[in-house]
Amino acid sequence: MLPEIVVVEDEAELARTVAGRFAEHARTSIEARGRFFVALAGGSTPKAAYALLASPAYRDSVAWERVRFFFGDERCVPPQSDESNYKMAKTAFLEALGIPEDHVFRMHGEDEPPTAARAYAELLLAELPGPHAPPRFDLVMLGMGPDGHTASLFPGTDPLTGDELLVRAPFVEKFGTYRITLTPRMINAAREVDIATAGPTKADALSAVLGGSYEPRTYPIQIVNPQDGGLTWLVDRAAAAKLPVKPG
Numbered sequence: 001m002l003p004e005i006v007v008v009e010d011e012a013e014l015a016r017t018v019a020g021r022f023a024e025h026a027r028t029s030i031e032a033r034g035r036f037f038v039a040l041a042g043g044s045t046p047k048a049a050y051a052l053l054a055s056p057a058y059r060d061s062v063a064w065e066r067v068r069f070f071f072g073d074e075r076c077v078p079p080q081s082d083e084s085n086y087k088m089a090k091t092a093f094l095e096a097l098g099i100p101e102d103h104v105f106r107m108h109g110e111d112e113p114p115t116a117a118r119a120y121a122e123l124l125l126a127e128l129p130g131p132h133a134p135p136r137f138d139l140v141m142l143g144m145g146p147d148g149h150t151a152s153l154f155p156g157t158d159p160l161t162g163d164e165l166l167v168r169a170p171f172v173e174k175f176g177t178y179r180i181t182l183t184p185r186m187i188n189a190a191r192e193v194d195i196a197t198a199g200p201t202k203a204d205a206l207s208a209v210l211g212g213s214y215e216p217r218t219y220p221i222q223i224v225n226p227q228d229g230g231l232t233w234l235v236d237r238a239a240a241a242k243l244p245v246k247p248g
């Protein structure tokens, strides 16, 4: 299925679009299956959308008690660290919404990376509804770095390394640290993948990813292609500035 590309004016409109889609994905998943299983994106782009979801404008548009929160990747830091994607999400909206701790499943960045990855894979098998193999998220939210990485799949290695797993702990040369990340196999099993990216620093990568040749070792995000699900790019005009054909 070809990806849909939605270009919005600016980061404020992107936040509204991401929040609106989150609420819509949640509504359709809960209507169909009684629950909404979502893997949250880390980084800075989704923060504004998360905050909107906890605001009066959106908070009543989701049946929060039916949502189960997971993460697409995590830094190898304790949950209290300002580097933690879990802490970012908790402070951006989970705490404000009063989401019960047992509805939030964080990757244990404080543990030995391979141990944490194995434990999270087992947790996904236990918590996500079967019998699909691999288990399916209703929505995986992703971002994209200026180098074309997504989650913690970084350039320089084949993103399909270890793809027999659901979660793995790659050593990321550029940071000199380990990360914990869903594998492409887990991401591509999702019913929906929404990639939100904004700002002029992403324009070169976005142009290469969407308009250039298929080089997933250089641009790991190119590996994202849900086999039986939707893929939607949500980008602002600044990030879309160098796209070969202006969509929309």
Ligand code: 6PG
Binding pocket: 041, 042, 043, 044, 045, 046, 072, 073, 074, 075, 085, 142, 143, 144, 145, 149, 150, 151, 152
């Ligand atoms: C992380 C994210 C990462 C992020 C991109 C974009 O742990 O940092 O999972 O993949 O989505 O780096 O980050 P920004 O949104 O901050 O540009």
